[in-house]
Amino acid sequence: MTTAPANALRRIGLMALLILGVITLAVLARSFTGPSDYRTPAWAVWLHLATVVPALPLGAWLLWRPRKGDAAHRIAGRIWVALMIVTAIDSFWIRTITGGIGPIHIFSVVTIVQLPRAIWFAKTGQIARHQRIMRGVFFGLIAAGFFAMAPGRTLWALLFG
Numbered sequence: 001m002t003t004a005p006a007n008a009l010r011r012i013g014l015m016a017l018l019i020l021g022v023i024t025l026a027v028l029a030r031s032f033t034g035p036s037d038y039r040t041p042a043w044a045v046w047l048h049l050a051t052v053v054p055a056l057p058l059g060a061w062l063l064w065r066p067r068k069g070d071a072a073h074r075i076a077g078r079i080w081v082a083l084m085i086v087t088a089i090d091s092f093w094i095r096t097i098t099g100g101i102g103p104i105h106i107f108s109v110v111t112i113v114q115l116p117r118a119i120w121f122a123k124t125g126q127i128a129r130h131q132r133i134m135r136g137v138f139f140g141l142i143a144a145g146f147f148a149m150a151p152g153r154t155l156w157a158l159l160f161g
Helices: 004-031 042-064 071-093 103-123 127-148 154-160
Strands: none
Touching: 004 071, 004 103, 042 071, 042 127, 071 103, 071 127, 103 127, 127 154
């Protein structure tokens, strides 16, 4: 018999896979339509920054605070996961260099897949696996930010003109 938290996590995981599937289908469909004059919408950049900027210090606080698993950790963790999911989904609208989905979007796919897994591991008491995934997603956030600062990328243009 399955418990209510397991059913909820299964639904979250299925929703994440559904979203990923829709994005994948959209990318594939676009690849068959030829070159595009796609322009990254300004709202996508601002939404991305609005979720990434608080996710970075919040994630660091969650990883390096001495107490884990208490109410503050769980509440802040839920906020961090929500910020990261919105960031990952929003990133598919940001396509400055290629006009299409690029290698940096691998971070988004990994985030969408791994966060529901990390939640599942925490809920089932597999804390070491939960911590390993959360560390990986956090350091992926840092790596994606590093690559986003490359000349020609949207963040580079916003900061340095």
